[in-house]
Amino acid sequence: MLKVYEHEQVVCIEGILEETRSRVFLFLVDGTLIDTGAEKMQDDLKKELAKLSFDQVVLTHHHEDHTGNAAWIQQHYPVPFYIHPIGQEITDKDGVYPDYRQLTWGNRDAFRTQALGDRINSRTFEWEVIHTPGHADDHVALFHPESGRLFTGDLFVTPKSRVVMKGESISRIKTSLRKLLTLPFKSVFCSHAGYLENGRALLEEKLNYLESLQEKILQLYKDGETPSDIHLQLFPKTYPIVRFSNGEWDSLHIVTSTIADYDEKKNRHLRPRANVLGILRKGQSVLLEQQFARHSSGKGPFYRPIGGTIELGEPSAKTVEREFKEEIGADIKIVQYVDVIENIYTLKNQVFHEISLVYEVEFDQQALYDQDVFDVFEDGKMTKAKWVSLEELDQHDTVLYPTGLLDLLTKLPSPVANKL
Structure with a gap:
């Protein structure tokens, strides 16, 4: 059974599966069909799609309740299909599912897709594509900044998860929720809960629940x-x-x-870790986070650029943008890729191995260059970031990580005039 209605110029197609009373949603907005629903909905869905107009299909992830009708739609509608690159290899083949999933949702035949980037255009809108792994490695959310509409796939579903699927990562779900909560969204469209007018409060509730x-x-x-x-x-x-x-x-x-x-x-020291660092300059100063903790040179304060670990399937340039947004709430642009630094160090009698991709970046908002200090939020803790001159960094008692970064900074050409 299908119910079709509209919220905020989004056509919501709600499928209710008779055997289990499970619900799953498709959404149509500005000529873009988001997900295709479960195969069990196909007979009813054929009639509804015949009444609608769409130019492309964007899939939030590869699970069969979201892609079950993709092959049929592809056979009957000459439109492109998009999915995160991780999902392409999966949807290239027929789905193989245990009996209970076939009973609930049906099967999924193979279909052809194109890889999603970090932006996609519909008829009149440009959408941000945000990689949000945790429920599935190829999971994405879609955000339209002008209207504040956010499509979250299966990232939310319920504020208090009592059961999850084997293979889901609670920590990665938390990271993805934090990533979305940095966005100025208003309403949420969830693939199993539908339209959520108070979506921000519900996503915050879920994050707080999982953290606790x-x-x-x-x-x-x-x-x-x-x-x-x-x-x-x-x-x-x-x-x-x-x-x-x-x-x-x-x-x-x-x-x-x-x-x-x-x-x-x-045990992460047992293998190398790939991360990114963002070099943001103002004249002869660099924006650096100051930490007070034990480090490889001893105890006391040390500096480090804003950055973090590259997530599976996440392009490194996207990681830099995400880390600045999550940690100091700022939007940035990539100026250039600078270099890679390999850093092997010992801390608390353990050997660590980091491979850092270094990017030069700049603020989107010019006014942020006038701000002296920034609050940095990471893993529930708050530190400070501030502008530190190259002269100070060259002092004997100033510690900058990773080792070798200061040499890299001194070799960079002077920043453009408006960043002086």
Whole structure:
């Protein structure tokens, strides 16, 4: 059964699957069809699509409840299909699913796609494409800055997740939620909850819930509890979907995902880490975060550019833009790729290996160059970033990381006049 209605000039096509009473949405906005729904909806969907006009299909991710009708639509409508590059190899082949998923959603035949970039144009709008992994590696959200409309796929679904699919990463879902919460969106269109007028509050509620839940899980884990014991303490109720899915959906996966991410970070020194650094200059000064912690040269304050770890499937230039937005709330532009720095160092008797891609960047808003100090938010902590002169960085008692960055900075040509 389908229900079709409109919110904020978006056609919402709500599919209600009879066998399980599950809901899934397609959205049509400005000639762009967002997702294709489940194969089980196909007979009803054929009639509705015949009444509508669309020029392209954009897929939030490869799961069959979002791509189940893609092959049929491609056979009958000469329009391009777009998906994140990670999803292309998956949708090139027929889907293979366990019985419960076939019963709920149906199957998915192979279809052809083009790779999404970080922008896509519809008939009259330009949309930002935001990579939001966690639920799926190829998951994206779509944002239209002028109207404030945000399409979140399966990132939200519910503010308090009690069960998740095996393979989901709670930590990456949190990172993706933080990424979206830096955007000035107003309303949210969710692929299973539909139109959410109070979408920002709901996304914030979900992020706060997951952060609190992970804190409880990790405290119990550090106290010596096993994942099974933690699961029983925090999720004493058994949900029907656990048995129905033969455990592919389970609250236990929330616990194991949290612990796996914690152990991975704890042991990250065991393999190299790829990250990015953004060099933002004003005259002979550079914007640097100041931290007060133990470091490879001892204790005390040290400086480091804004930057962070490159996420799976995320272009490094996009990582720089995301890190500035998440950490200091600023939009930037890439000026140029500068170089790569390989840094091997020892901290607390452990060897770390970082490979840093260095970009020169500039603020979108000229007024930010007049700001002296910036609050930096990362992993629930706040530090400060400020303009630091090359002269100060060259002082013997000033520590700048990574090693070799100062030499790189001194070789850069002077910034353009309006950044002096």
